[in-house]
C-alpha cells in the first residue's frame with residue numbers, strides 16, 4: 001500500500017516514512033506523476049475536493065493530530081520490524097552497512113558508541129539507533145496502541 005500526501009502534508013509524509021510506510025509527497029508538476037497512482041494507494045489531502053479515488057480528507061493542522069486522524073487506516077500496514085527503516089528524505093528502504101565504511105560519515109562519538117548503521121541507497125545518508133530512536137518508538141507505540 002502506498003500513501004500519497006498532497007502538498008501541505010510534507011511533514012505527514014516524513015512521519016509515515018518513519019513508520020516504515022511507502023509515503024510519497026505529491027507534487028502535481030513533477031514529471032511522471034501519474035505513475036504513483038498505479039499501485040494501490042490512499043491519497044491524503046487538505047483540499048476540499050480531490051479527483052482521486054481513495055481520498056482521505058485531513059482536517060487537523062498539527063502532524064500529531066493528522067496521524068491520529070488516519071491511525072486506523074495506516075495501522076494495518078505498519079510492520080514493527082520496518083519502523084525507522086526508510087530514508088525520511090527519499091522514501092527508500094535503508095540497507096545495513098558495515099561499521100568501518102561509515103567512519104568518515106558520522107560523528108566520532110556516534111561511531112564509537114553505536115554498533116549498527118544503515119544507509120540510504122539513494123542519498124547515502126547514514127542512520128543509526130540512539131536515544132532519539134527510543135523516544136520515537138515510545139511515541140509510535142502510544143500513537144498506534146501497539
Ligand SMILES: [Zn+2]
Nearest residue numbers: 087090120123
Ligand atoms: Zn535518502
